[in-house]
Amino acid sequence: MDTARRQFLLSTLKTASAVGLGALVLGLYSRQSRALPAPALRPPGALAEDDFLGACVRCGLCVRDCPYDTLKLAKVGEAVALGTPYFTARDIPCEMCEDIPCVKACPTGALDHNLTDINQSRMGLAVVIDQEGCIAFQGLRCEVCYNVCPVRSKAITLEKQHNERTGKHAFFIPVVHSSDCTGCGKCEEACIVDGEAAIKVVPLTLAKAGGSAHYRFGWKEKAREGKSLVAPDTEHQYNLPEGMRYDYEGKGLIIDPQPQEGLPVGDVPADALESLNRKGAP
Amino acid sequence: MDRQRSWWQTYKYLLLRRISQIGILLLFLLSPWIAQQTGVWVMKGNLASSLTLGMLPLTDPYVLMQSILAGQWPVSTAFIGAAIVLVFYLLVGGRVYCSWACPINMVTDAAAWLRTRLNIKGGAHLGRETRYWILGFTLLLALLTGTIAWELVNPVSMVFRGLVFGIGLGWGVILAVFLLDLLVRRHAWCGSLCPVGAFYSLLGEGSLLRVSAYQRAQCDDCMDCFKVCPEPQVIKLPLKGETKGVGPVITSGQCTNCGRCIDVCAKDVFRFDVRMHNATHNVLAKEVKEVVS
């Protein structure tokens, strides 16, 4: 091989490996920046995060068409993947525009154009994340999140519970239902506590448990089948010693008082020591 | 001595380019305000994808290509936008993107100017072919990671988007590119590293509008064009290759169609022309030569 040719190959190799090294670093970095920080929510209709990062060209057309300035593009130095659109519910939530202009504006489909009903969007899921901080859990009547929710009394319901402390009042506990919550964040914005909200919208992947396929809820199975799935309910036979019974109505195990030799049947006398002494006496 | 060239003749294309670069930026920047006043959106989005006057979609074919390699199939708007952009640059020259639209170009031009003024020499060697390797790896990364990984660090979109949508710490990137071009190598970023420019240079290999050294016979070897050109290697053959049978048109896609050579040449050797006018013996040049002599 002549020198010029060798020189050329060598320098090409050098360039290729230097660039390759840079690409490797960038590749690793891109893996890391795949994790969307929890407070950042994607616009309505956004594809699943992995797909979104391949589909969104970071043009900001969705940002421009949002009438409420909800959406922002991630800047250098922010934790969200550079240039991608997101919103922070506590600052400006999504107002759930009926015509969904952000989705219509997206030229790539990173915001799925099949989303035509904003109530079907799932930007995240609201969770009463700090029950100690939520004043409804303290027995106060708040219900602000319940009232601002655009999917009112479906996404959030108020569940009554007995307030043991006062004995005569009820708690009105906000409970979020993933069947209807769009993750718009109106509740998080409105939550009356100072600073961080007690109810927060978090990404669905974080909010939803993985499921419990191994477990069957008897009452649900029964309702679905219209009858019990196991052999018809029979009265359970307990093999109890004499003087004990089992109450099926809820009282559980009952021990009947037993007459004992030398002891007076009936109530224990007021002076128990006295009766003991009497027993031992000749 | 030839006739005196006016100030306008010497700075014409530089000025027009700056007006174009800043104008595009300003249009994107002011459009939200204009829309507020008049209800008309002039330009919306950024260089990655945009909508002009509510009807003309434009999409950067390079970023779209990465998206497709990442395994996504965009909706038609992006394809229409990319097709329009492709046709446009195939007509006017691929790297017209660099010299007439890209905001980084102003930074690198400023760095090159200052480097000459301060007479900074040396620095690291960076091969001009490095950018094609980088281009290749950005496409490979999209394929392997399933994301548009290059957009996490792309200074071009970072700066343009930053200026239009809020820049954050993006100023640091501008400074980094400036220092790179000032201290490491003249036009290090655009000339050796930038894969966006590399992509558009490939388009330029087939584009219609080109600069031509149509009056190369008049060249008096002052070297002004070589000094001012960001890609001087592209000038050599078209300007000096008549004896080797090379035509006067600068066919290399690396030429940015910036027109600075046209500006600075005291002998009016260059002009914009079409690719096809590339006969080795330019009739026009001959005529001029005859007239001059």
Ligand code: SF4
């Ligand atoms: S639905 Fe409306 S408010 Fe919500 S992000 Fe889209 S444009 Fe903005």
Ligand code: SF4
């Ligand atoms: S409009 Fe679509 S491609 Fe553009 S930034 Fe928004 S989500 Fe991304």
Ligand code: SF4
């Ligand atoms: S995020 Fe809150 S306000 Fe929005 S739908 Fe869900 S519960 Fe309602």
Ligand code: SF4
């Ligand atoms: S050859 Fe002329 S037009 Fe092309 S890049 Fe150089 S100076 Fe600009």
